[in-house]
Amino acid sequence: MSTNTNEEALAELSSILQVIADEKRLRILKLLTQQEMCVCDIVERLGLSQSLVSHHLGVLKRAGLVQDRPDAQWVYYSIDPGRLVEVNAHYLASFDVANLAPEAAYGASPRRC
Numbered sequence: 001m002s003t004n005t006n007e008e009a010l011a012e013l014s015s016i017l018q019v020i021a022d023e024k025r026l027r028i029l030k031l032l033t034q035q036e037m038c039v040c041d042i043v044e045r046l047g048l049s050q051s052l053v054s055h056h057l058g059v060l061k062r063a064g065l066v067q068d069r070p071d072a073q074w075v076y077y078s079i080d081p082g083r084l085v086e087v088n089a090h091y092l093a094s095f096d097v098a099n100l101a102p103e104a105a106y107g108a109s110p111r112r113c
Contacts, residue, residue, distance in 0.1 A: 013090045019063040024048065025056045029079065032066060036078040 020026055027046055031037060037045075042053045057077055060066040064083045069076045102108060 009090055010094060013087075013094055016063060016065070016087050016090075019059055019065065022056070022059075024052070025060055028053070028056055028060065029065065032077060032079045036069070036076045038074045038076050042077075 020029065024046070028042055031042060031045055039050060039053050039057065042048070042057075043050050046053070057066060057068075061068060061077075064080060065087075066077050067080045069078070
């Protein structure tokens with residue numbers, strides 16, 4: 001993996017982590033791991049306003065973490081499992097303990113100061 005690709009992967013990971021750093025979005029994601037839901041169901045379960053839930057779903061959708069499915073006058077939201085697998089892979093690849101350089105070990109650097 002080239003440095004540029006590595007930097008791009010880290011930038012993408014940073015973006016995703018910013019999206020899921022919000023507690024309300026995490027709560028929505030957690031609900032959507034249990035079942036597909038419409039906005040009104042999420043509003044009822046989390047006690048948040050409809051506009052706030054819609055806003056957070058929009059952020060999650062733009063990040064590719066959720067997908068929507070229109071059905072008559074309703075729109076149902078669900079987790080995009082392929083995207084979650086991809087995000088997990090980026091995260092694990094970036095911070096895999098098995099790939100730590102020996103110089104990264106606690107106490108490995110010589111005293112300089």
